[in-house]
Amino acid sequence: MVLEPTIYDIAHRAGVGIATVSRVLNGASGVAEATRRSVQKAMTDLGFRPNRAARRLAVRGPNRGRVAAIMPFFSTNFYFAVCKPLAQGLSAADMDLVLYDVTNRDSKIRLLDRIAAERSYEGILVCSMGIGPERQSQFARLGIPVVCIDYPLQGLPSVTVDNREGAAMAAAAMRDGGSRRLSLVTGPPALAFRHREEGFARIAGPDSPVARAEAITREAGRAAAAALLDGHPQVDGIVTVNDVLAVGVLEELRARGRRVPEDVQVTGFDDQPLMDVIGLSTVRQPMLALGEWAARAIQSLIESPRTPVPSAELSLSFIARATTRARATTQPAPATAGKISRPRLKAQLASKPVGKKGGE
Amino acid sequence: MVLEPTIYDIAHRAGVGIATVSRVLNGASGVAEATRRSVQKAMTDLGFRPNRAARRLAVRGPNRGRVAAIMPFFSTNFYFAVCKPLAQGLSAADMDLVLYDVTNRDSKIRLLDRIAAERSYEGILVCSMGIGPERQSQFARLGIPVVCIDYPLQGLPSVTVDNREGAAMAAAAMRDGGSRRLSLVTGPPALAFRHREEGFARIAGPDSPVARAEAITREAGRAAAAALLDGHPQVDGIVTVNDVLAVGVLEELRARGRRVPEDVQVTGFDDQPLMDVIGLSTVRQPMLALGEWAARAIQSLIESPRTPVPSAELSLSFIARATTRARATTQPAPATAGKISRPRLKAQLASKPVGKKGGE
DNA sequence: TTGAAAGCGTTACCAC
DNA sequence: GTGGTAACGCTTTCAA
Numbered sequence: 001m002v003l004e005p006t007i008y009d010i011a012h013r014a015g016v017g018i019a020t021v022s023r024v025l026n027g028a029s030g031v032a033e034a035t036r037r038s039v040q041k042a043m044t045d046l047g048f049r050p051n052r053a054a055r056r057l058a059v060r061g062p063n064r065g066r067v068a069a070i071m072p073f074f075s076t077n078f079y080f081a082v083c084k085p086l087a088q089g090l091s092a093a094d095m096d097l098v099l100y101d102v103t104n105r106d107s108k109i110r111l112l113d114r115i116a117a118e119r120s121y122e123g124i125l126v127c128s129m130g131i132g133p134e135r136q137s138q139f140a141r142l143g144i145p146v147v148c149i150d151y152p153l154q155g156l157p158s159v160t161v162d163n164r165e166g167a168a169m170a171a172a173a174m175r176d177g178g179s180r181r182l183s184l185v186t187g188p189p190a191l192a193f194r195h196r197e198e199g200f201a202r203i204a205g206p207d208s209p210v211a212r213a214e215a216i217t218r219e220a221g222r223a224a225a226a227a228l229l230d231g232h233p234q235v236d237g238i239v240t241v242n243d244v245l246a247v248g249v250l251e252e253l254r255a256r257g258r259r260v261p262e263d264v265q266v267t268g269f270d271d272q273p274l275m276d277v278i279g280l281s282t283v284r285q286p287m288l289a290l291g292e293w294a295a296r297a298i299q300s301l302i303e304s305p306r307t308p309v310p311s312a313e314l315s316l317s318f319i320a321r322a323t324t325r326a327r328a329t330t331q332p333a334p335a336t337a338g339k340i341s342r343p344r345l346k347a348q349l350a351s352k353p354v355g356k357k358g359g360e
Numbered sequence: 361m362v363l364e365p366t367i368y369d370i371a372h373r374a375g376v377g378i379a380t381v382s383r384v385l386n387g388a389s390g391v392a393e394a395t396r397r398s399v400q401k402a403m404t405d406l407g408f409r410p411n412r413a414a415r416r417l418a419v420r421g422p423n424r425g426r427v428a429a430i431m432p433f434f435s436t437n438f439y440f441a442v443c444k445p446l447a448q449g450l451s452a453a454d455m456d457l458v459l460y461d462v463t464n465r466d467s468k469i470r471l472l473d474r475i476a477a478e479r480s481y482e483g484i485l486v487c488s489m490g491i492g493p494e495r496q497s498q499f500a501r502l503g504i505p506v507v508c509i510d511y512p513l514q515g516l517p518s519v520t521v522d523n524r525e526g527a528a529m530a531a532a533a534m535r536d537g538g539s540r541r542l543s544l545v546t547g548p549p550a551l552a553f554r555h556r557e558e559g560f561a562r563i564a565g566p567d568s569p570v571a572r573a574e575a576i577t578r579e580a581g582r583a584a585a586a587a588l589l590d591g592h593p594q595v596d597g598i599v600t601v602n603d604v605l606a607v608g609v610l611e612e613l614r615a616r617g618r619r620v621p622e623d624v625q626v627t628g629f630d631d632q633p634l635m636d637v638i639g640l641s642t643v644r645q646p647m648l649a650l651g652e653w654a655a656r657a658i659q660s661l662i663e664s665p666r667t668p669v670p671s672a673e674l675s676l677s678f679i680a681r682a683t684t685r686a687r688a689t690t691q692p693a694p695a696t697a698g699k700i701s702r703p704r705l706k707a708q709l710a711s712k713p714v715g716k717k718g719g720e
Numbered sequence: 721t722t723g724a725a726a727g728c729g730t731t732a733c734c735a736c
Numbered sequence: 737g738t739g740g741t742a743a744c745g746c747t748t749t750c751a752a
Binding site: 004025026027044049051052053054055056057059061062063064066073074077080083084087088091096097098099100101114117118119120122140141142143247250251274277278306 | 364385386387404409411412413414415416417419421422423424426433434437440443444447448451456457458459460461474477478479480482500501502503607610611634637638666
């Protein structure tokens, strides 16, 4: 890589002093028009870009805390929701949040390499992905704290949820609602999804059919449901690892004329906004709490690096709405129960948490 | 403000050289344990925080482009959608995107002051808000380009949409669908909303009832609808400046037993995700194009500051779904039209653009 | 194991 | 108007 030109190069080329270059750079008055032009020409000729670090050093710019957040930001509303408290917490602590949308391993590695080389952040937040032990010790050596969100990692403070338990709750609810042939629609490879698959299998049994959506989109969810139903027409309950996928599943079901929840029950995961108006039964994630926890953790580690932060696991709750049936009770239900207590999807606007430990 | 301690202070206090302090700082090997401890003590005593700029300057860290994006990021899904192409465009151009969630005038001013003082960004993106002429010339003097999104501003390149036209399209669709008493639910003061109010008034007449929601939330939308309907029970069409507000309006309507679209039609604005499954008729914003345009514009201005970028206005389109009625035609409709061509909200999963100029 | 000193690329002050 | 020249706070040889 060729060296970037500096004001010395510009000054040299334009035949002036560096002070003059600096003046032109800052639009200061008191520079002859001819001089200014020749300096500017030299700058564009050489493709000059002022060095921000040098500039800040010279102006004694404030040394604001900066934390980098690394995650597949735009892949799901989940990240948006987590980032909100994160951004607010950090800005309250007078720190900047730099968001890196990272969707694959390679770009993650490149980014972490760069961050380590630049030493440009006071803290790093890694969401839904892990970092290797060498990387961990690299950052430890550099004194840059790392906090994990939604990903359990040995040796690093992390906030997680019990994804296995969450999926198990969803599957159990379906079984309680009378589904006998449970199935799963999962997403692209990811640890959280794998755990949800395990939780599902714990309740539904290891041989229950599973379809994998190629992406976290409605279209992919619908396609996965189609494949699933083609292969296993008798399926009467579909657990899903994500709300958006679940919406796709609902679309496919509707297209096939299968009634929900009468013929087949469906659950999502996350409880993202609007799921209540859609009436989707789902597993609620405490995104607000996840973000708040992470903001506090990274702050604490930046301020007092020697005080360790213990990891935390927040609880999930199952939200029963219109895509699942109520528990089959031993006492006979009133004759009209099917009509009265099971509103059609559309009418279901309220929600009733059926929590496990009951805290967000 | 008191000066931050530097490694010189630490070295002095610990009775060592600055090189040693640096070594401790970087976890380098080859420092006597006793020395390391005394240095660390000095650091915590003085509350030392390494200066990032100096560090980067010394290690000749790469001078990556950084652009700051300033917007009420978490207030609406709109910003999320706009930021996606923005982030992708910038990262493709090897620049970092620093997101600032700014919701009020004061914090905006503070932030811009700081940014100007730090000179820490190569470009600035301002979304849904304006900046004064003094501020503009300040940044012009500093040579930092500014691009506006969703806000027309004299003298600055901006991408906008015709909000008046958008709201007018929505109101016109309702009128065509037979509504005679149109009304508007708007949001907190904002230029875009004001323009939509104007566009609405152009079609509905200046005396049509207007209710203002206190925030862009479903609850606020519902409350505004309640106030509106209490004061004007005969209202048979509610134009809304935002999808989320519209969802709140639908909830209130349902609670009052008013049928949609038979008794009252409703439209939203934005066409955010899931609005199709909810069946909301709305005005689609080209968020993708807005973000892409902004990314290109700021890139261009950073690379060739002397080449002006002309502002652009992208077009909006009205998406008719289940919350509005089809146009009343002169030829009599088939008897079953009400049932067949007007599916209930829930069933409406497809959408049919009814564009104006037809481009996203 | 430690320290002195030379950069790193700007800005800003002070002469000319 | 313009050019020298100290800072700015850190990393990194090079000697000791």
